[in-house]
Amino acid sequence: MTTSSISPSTRLPAIPRPSIPWVITFGYLFLMLLLPVAALILKSLTLSPAEIWRIATSPMALSAYEVTFVTALFAGAINGLAGLIIAWVLIRYDFPAKRIVDSLIDLPFALPTAVAGLTLATVYSDTGWLGSLLAPFGIKVAFTRLGVFVAMLFISLPFVVRTVQPVLQEAEREIEEAAWSLGASQWQTFWRVVLPPIVPALLTGVALGFARAVGEYGSVVIVASNVPFKDLIAPVLIFQRLEQYDYAGATVIGTVMLLISLLMLLAINLLQAWGRRYGN
Known part of the structure; x- marks a missing residue:
């Protein structure tokens, strides 16, 4: 059978060409995300497995991981x-200077991290x-380590508020009123009616805040003493290794942080998926 004998209805559909938005999306993600991550991992792989394990599991590195991730998680x-x-107060209540308070939530976004650290250290x-x-x-x-915790609280708070706010704003008050009319208490209404649709957004905000806290450097380096086995975080340890021209050691610790962060974000994404099923 020749090609000319194939009827138009039996011809195979043409393979669609990638559209410009798709090319831009994958190209940008490759240049800005995948390429730097691959470069970091490949740089650390230039060392032998024994050397990678020695650097990644050194007592100072383990202490820095614990301070960074546990403090950020809390x-x-x-x-x-x-x-x-x-977010609940900003959406459900009216009070004087409400717009000013709402604007102050975004202050950690706009404030340079070094200025934030200097402010926290002074206060x-x-x-x-x-x-x-x-x-x-x-x-x-x-x-102290408590100062690290306060700095992480300061810089990660807006992520939760700004993620939950739109969901609360779009919530239907009629459903709550229906629950009240059926005899549900305010606590039962919040727990069974209001909270389930908010859970995915809340977990997203917590995940974003956690990721931001893990990578924080500017404010923590000022408000903490940066003493090993006390309040030294992994980003500061990486910078110290770079100051010592230990580029391989810095990349190994950075790779470990990357892998731990990916695993924890994956776990939080699984919780988000559970929250969506629970909310529906």
């Missing part, structure tokens, strides 16, 4: 609760406005 969890409450030092009030109780914030 900061994300606390901001998940606080951000939900703040929470032993002679600062808040630090002087906590010092008599033996609570020291600046230049």
